[in-house]
Amino acid sequence: MRPFEYTRAASPGEAGQMAAAPDARFIAGGTNLLDLMKLQIETPDALIDISRLDLAAIERTDDRGLRIGALVTNADLAADPDVRRHWPLLSRALLAGASGQLRNKATTGGNLLQRTRCGYFYEPSARCNKRMPGSGCDAMEGINRMNAILGGSSACIAVHPSDMAVAMRALDAEVETLSADGATRRIPLGDFYRLPGEDPSVETVLAPGELIVAVVLPPPHGGWQTYRKVRDRASYAFALVSVAAAVRLEDGLMRDVRLAFGGIGTMPWRDQRVELVLEGKAPSDKLFDEAARLLLQEARGHGHNDFKIPLTRRTLMAALRETTASFEEETSA
Amino acid sequence: MHDVTLTINGERRTVALDARTTLLDALRDHLGLTGTKKGCDHGQCGACTILVDGRRINACLTLAVMHDGDTVTTVEGLGTPDDLHPMQAAFVAHDGFQCGYCTPGQIMSAVGMVGEVAKGWPSHASASLNGKPELTEAEIAERMSGNLCRCSAYPNIVAAISAAAKDTEASS
Missing domain, CATH: 3.30.43.10 (Uridine Diphospho-n-acetylenolpyruvylglucosamine Reductase, domain 2)
Incomplete structure (x- = not known):
């Protein structure tokens, strides 16, 4: 060091x-x-x-949403009774990530800002535009089994590794920050990350010295929710593909469909066109397949990770079947 | 150099440390507590697991200077050879190790984990997020996934933890 x-x-x-x-x-x-x-x-x-700052509270907002302090640990957030009951997708995503020891240390703000686990980013002798801008990308033609199929550029196909952020995207989270000059702002998570483009070393819209102080969730979604994660080991492994899904069923029709994806994108991935295909319709495999096709129409494999395209389709189908069938974790908003 | 004061296994200790010193290296190299092991040094194996303010963490992935004022429990503080902690006794009774290198981390992690279960924390293996968690084999395997054993003594580790957890529950 x-x-x-x-x-x-x-x-x-x-x-x-x-x-x-x-x-x-x-x-x-x-x-x-x-x-x-x-x-x-x-x-x-x-x-x-910043670990001793007073930013570790979980509290309800005036509109029945939730304000999660940046220093709330992943363990405390997953175990919070309010989160378990009303935002079960978030608990599930957190519990699907890392190990018990890491969840006791890792924080909400830090989880959003964690770096990719692309093997070439981690290997100092390899070329990596994220680690050393302009040096090239050895993942493109290399062992890219874990890399992204969506959101990549010719400079970078590194996956954003967070499970928590995938659930946060599905739940319409906003990031509350404090700038070095004292100004505060709220950034929707969908606007928080940058696609790699030509300079993948810049991953978020945060300015130097801008501190995440909280993540704010809107009121509970109230529907069936699931976080389905496919990985190489049963536990303590990053996602090959993960799907965060939340759907309300009203008179047999799908409402408020929210879908976000991990393991496949250069940022926690969400594509609202896919949700609109399902919105207001009765669930069916034919419709789920149409949604998967739309999600994956611009997906691009790089050799070793080609399998993620059919795997994403199957994982999405399974998550949608699960959320539109009778399922244990109904929320009571 | 930074003066760092820790309450370790009930004893207050102050050491002067370079800011780069991990809590693991502080324990082993500066405080003479070598029960906590260094395996991967990257949070992947769990051999360095200790309790800080009662919670299990990887001592290799945190700086000692960040823990100034904290309370630390290592395997040396859990029990003594004549008076083993129930989790240590269970590992002996169930032969929950082969080479023994991962064992202090396994035991500290298990003690922390049983505390998490007592607080009602669910896991990835829990069918319900809101019910009282039961320490089945699947639950123990999931909750202990941050501790690797290269000898693969897992069946006996699970048996030891299961027995110790039942004893703890029965006596509480």
């Missing part, structure tokens, strides 16, 4: 000002950042410790 200056921030405002300096980083749970620092993939000059 390269040397760095360590400071424990006394307030969110102070943290933002200190982290606005070039090559400064916030650190909270540290489970991803320290992993990368040990490999010298991340080499910050300064670490601003």
Whole structure:
């Protein structure tokens, strides 16, 4: 690990000002950042410790939504009684990710900002535009079994690895931030991530020193919800494909359809055209297949990951069958 | 250098550390507590699992300086050779190891995990998010997936944890 200056921030405002300096980083749970620092993939000059800030509350908003402090751990969020009852998709996605030890440390804000696990990003001798802009991408012609089939560019096909963020996208989450100059803003999660384009090293719209202080969810969706994750091991493995699905059935017709996808996109993926195909219609395999075709019409495999295209279709079909059949985790909004 | 004060296994200790020192290296190299093991050093194997303020974490993936003022429990603080913690006794009774290298991490993780179950936390293996979790084999395997055993002593590890958890429940 390269040397760095360590400071424990006394307030969110102070943290933002200190982290606005070039090559400064916030650190909270540290489970991803320290992993990368040990490999010298991340080499910050300064670490601003935000872990003691008062940002760990989960509270209902005035409109019956939920405000989740940036420092709420993945474990606490998954186990929160209100989340389990009213946003079960979020609990399920969190519990499908990482290990018990990591969930006790990893935070809500940090989870959104975790970096890809693309093997070429993690291998300093490989070319990687995300790690070293302009160097090229060895994943494109390499062992790209885990890489993206949607949202990629000629510069990068790295997958965003989060399960939590996939559920958050389906649930219309917004990210609340505090800028280094003291300004606050709310960013819909759909506008938060950047596609890789020509410079995949820039992954979000956050400015230097801009601190995530909370994630805000709108009122409960109230329908059937599931998070279906397909992976190489039964536990503690990143998704090959995952589907977050929420559907309400009214008189046999699908309403408020929400679908988001992990393991296949360069960002937590959502395509509202797919939801509109299903909206207001009776569930059927024929319709589910039509939705899958629309989702995947621009999907592109790169050799080793070609299998993700049919696997995504089948996982989406299974998730839709599950949410439109009688299912245990009905929410009571 | 940073002065870091920790309450470790009930004893207050202060050490001067480089900011880069992980909690794992602080325990092993600066405080003489070598019961906590270094396996992968990247949070993948669980050999370094300890309890901080009662919660299980990977000691390799956190900086000691970030834990100034915290309470740490390592395997040395769990029991003694003459007075084993019930989880340690269960690992012995059920032969829950072969080489033993992962064992301190397995035991610390299991103790933390049983506490999570007592609080009603569901897991990926739980059929319901809202019911009282039952520690079936599938639940133990899921909840312990952050601890690897290269000797593959898993069946006996699961048996040990299952027995210790039942004893804990019976006595509480």
